[in-house]
Amino acid sequence: MRGSRVTIKDIARELSISPSTVSRALKDHPDISAQTKIAVNELARKLQYEPNAIALSLKNSFSKTLGLIIPEIVHYFFSSVISGIEDVAYDAGFNVIICQSNESYEREVKNLHTLVSGRVDGLLVSVSKETTNFDHFKHVVDTGIPIVFYDRVCNEILTDRVIVDDADGAFKAVDHLASVGCKKIVHYAASQHLMIGRNRAMGYREAMRKNNLPFTEEMIIRCDSFDCAKKMTENLLKEKNPPDGIFAVNDLTAIGAMLAIKEAGLDIPNDIAVVGFSNGNYATMTQPSLTTVEQHGYDIGKIAINLLLDRLRADHEYEAITRMIRTDLVVRESTKRQLKIDQATSSPGLSGMKQV
Amino acid sequence: MRGSRVTIKDIARELSISPSTVSRALKDHPDISAQTKIAVNELARKLQYEPNAIALSLKNSFSKTLGLIIPEIVHYFFSSVISGIEDVAYDAGFNVIICQSNESYEREVKNLHTLVSGRVDGLLVSVSKETTNFDHFKHVVDTGIPIVFYDRVCNEILTDRVIVDDADGAFKAVDHLASVGCKKIVHYAASQHLMIGRNRAMGYREAMRKNNLPFTEEMIIRCDSFDCAKKMTENLLKEKNPPDGIFAVNDLTAIGAMLAIKEAGLDIPNDIAVVGFSNGNYATMTQPSLTTVEQHGYDIGKIAINLLLDRLRADHEYEAITRMIRTDLVVRESTKRQLKIDQATSSPGLSGMKQV
Numbered sequence: 001m002r003g004s005r006v007t008i009k010d011i012a013r014e015l016s017i018s019p020s021t022v023s024r025a026l027k028d029h030p031d032i033s034a035q036t037k038i039a040v041n042e043l044a045r046k047l048q049y050e051p052n053a054i055a056l057s058l059k060n061s062f063s064k065t066l067g068l069i070i071p072e073i074v075h076y077f078f079s080s081v082i083s084g085i086e087d088v089a090y091d092a093g094f095n096v097i098i099c100q101s102n103e104s105y106e107r108e109v110k111n112l113h114t115l116v117s118g119r120v121d122g123l124l125v126s127v128s129k130e131t132t133n134f135d136h137f138k139h140v141v142d143t144g145i146p147i148v149f150y151d152r153v154c155n156e157i158l159t160d161r162v163i164v165d166d167a168d169g170a171f172k173a174v175d176h177l178a179s180v181g182c183k184k185i186v187h188y189a190a191s192q193h194l195m196i197g198r199n200r201a202m203g204y205r206e207a208m209r210k211n212n213l214p215f216t217e218e219m220i221i222r223c224d225s226f227d228c229a230k231k232m233t234e235n236l237l238k239e240k241n242p243p244d245g246i247f248a249v250n251d252l253t254a255i256g257a258m259l260a261i262k263e264a265g266l267d268i269p270n271d272i273a274v275v276g277f278s279n280g281n282y283a284t285m286t287q288p289s290l291t292t293v294e295q296h297g298y299d300i301g302k303i304a305i306n307l308l309l310d311r312l313r314a315d316h317e318y319e320a321i322t323r324m325i326r327t328d329l330v331v332r333e334s335t336k337r338q339l340k341i342d343q344a345t346s347s348p349g350l351s352g353m354k355q356v
Numbered sequence: 357m358r359g360s361r362v363t364i365k366d367i368a369r370e371l372s373i374s375p376s377t378v379s380r381a382l383k384d385h386p387d388i389s390a391q392t393k394i395a396v397n398e399l400a401r402k403l404q405y406e407p408n409a410i411a412l413s414l415k416n417s418f419s420k421t422l423g424l425i426i427p428e429i430v431h432y433f434f435s436s437v438i439s440g441i442e443d444v445a446y447d448a449g450f451n452v453i454i455c456q457s458n459e460s461y462e463r464e465v466k467n468l469h470t471l472v473s474g475r476v477d478g479l480l481v482s483v484s485k486e487t488t489n490f491d492h493f494k495h496v497v498d499t500g501i502p503i504v505f506y507d508r509v510c511n512e513i514l515t516d517r518v519i520v521d522d523a524d525g526a527f528k529a530v531d532h533l534a535s536v537g538c539k540k541i542v543h544y545a546a547s548q549h550l551m552i553g554r555n556r557a558m559g560y561r562e563a564m565r566k567n568n569l570p571f572t573e574e575m576i577i578r579c580d581s582f583d584c585a586k587k588m589t590e591n592l593l594k595e596k597n598p599p600d601g602i603f604a605v606n607d608l609t610a611i612g613a614m615l616a617i618k619e620a621g622l623d624i625p626n627d628i629a630v631v632g633f634s635n636g637n638y639a640t641m642t643q644p645s646l647t648t649v650e651q652h653g654y655d656i657g658k659i660a661i662n663l664l665l666d667r668l669r670a671d672h673e674y675e676a677i678t679r680m681i682r683t684d685l686v687v688r689e690s691t692k693r694q695l696k697i698d699q700a701t702s703s704p705g706l707s708g709m710k711q712v
Contacts, residue, residue: 007498008499009497012673016672016673017671017672017673018673019497019500019673020477020500020502020667021500021671022500023500024500065474073429073435073438074435079429082429082456086456086458090463090466095467095469096455097454097455097471097474098429098453098454098456099451099452099454100438100452100454102439102442114421118474119474121376122376141365141375142364142365144365144368144375144376145376226637252637255641256641259641262643281582281608282641285582285611285612285638285642287615287618287619287643311374315373315374315377316372316373316374317365317368317373317374
């Protein structure tokens, strides 16, 4: 039925061994015994076996391929970055292969070795949360394979990088909460040993100061997951003087807080307004929809790969480029408060003011 | 500061060319001119340049690496599958590299070539929605590289595969809606040219029949996204006789329907009960939380990679294995109805029945 071309499977069947053994024997793989190699090669000759196109391409090295290391694929932000990278890569005739470090230093080192020994032309990397030693990256850069870092970058090596203006994003979020009348704004923050944790907390402090809102360091609460935010908010709402605004370090944390507020019978945004960070696909699915900071993951991916392609095309070395990506506040229902009539404006002494 | 070892960057700087040009010149890459190659090699000798460990490993072929093709990384189901695969792979000493087909046949073919020319030992593949020709997979299998298909499998090639019992999952979902008293259940379905679309619709029909609930093919509505479900549900609720139960082909579609129901001022589950399919991380974040079908993505990944590792370790060929994974219904608030007192049981004639 399938024509008479001899395949590796035919050789395997004849010798009662597996096709992968035949394949490795033909490639002179060290795991295969000399005896098997002789048998396979003799039969291949006898049957006039011709390796097909893909088998032949095995003899060439990898090329036109870029490697991508992602901490956690499950996050909407990172999957947007992947889309941006892939769209530009395919248009430029490159393929992209992805490894997930799963936030582990050990896996990141293995990922890097795998990609480099697969002979990728260049690398795009966001560093794992665990990584504090960057020698593995230094070695790769020394071999002449360019790396562009994005989002979580490595400050010890001078390479091209794309970073998000997290402090400014956080500032916009908290400034917005202040502008809709929130007086006691808490920040659910990521670990302060992470750059994004520190930068977003910095933006929070700046906006509080600019708006003359009093705050203490206790109002920056280490809490960056849905479950943590739900419990934390339940506890805060039992206190005498609960917050009237929450700025969460990511959307899932914001959604955990919203669920606790709704379950306590309070109104979002009029009792407590909430802002997240990411603008993931969750943000429009909640009720009320979530005001959040758009990080432009897709654009970050596009900019990162364009830096890498420029580096690959260049015939001379040039200084490392850092691109800072601005964020945008996306205002939705979770901060659209009904304007409350202030005591001052409704007092008799001011009743002469005209409402036009 | 960094010791006196000569690197590719030193050679590049000296010759005013890029490190990647030096790297390719040393590897005798065809893109580099003979003149440059001579200059680079002479300087490398003069400076006593020693390639480092990673550079040396470039000379070895890829090994202990498995390739994974995923249609769309953004889906919770596929990222669970990746986790299952990676956890087993790393324990077994294998690294995993991932390519995303983005539901495109063309990208899938390129992905496959990239992975095979990167010399992966074996492949795990879920087929893109667009793919109808499977020759690219046949060629790879013929070269002796084993493929395990998972979730979206290829029926034209006899290989190991792991599939989800979608029809049974859908049956359980709709049978459950019937058991909580729903009489008019509609199904928001995926395209019927997809296996999962057909299988889940089949489960719907079976459960409707088993429960003697009348239905027409118009109650199987092509609608498989959040936005579509929101609009569709808004329209259905304007009709004279709206449904009292919705079984959606995935969680996001279910959540779109829930949003429209809540915005119409109706109660979930007492006016309309809703069931999804996937048990993604959304399902516990909605209000009410979503009853859904757990697909066990993590386990599917683990089973798929174990089949692949068995195949790689085997010294003889054996028949292709198909593993069917059962789903489980996870009951949450979106179907927990208050038991309505039926007209029959509250009628005077039955008032003598004792409630113990």
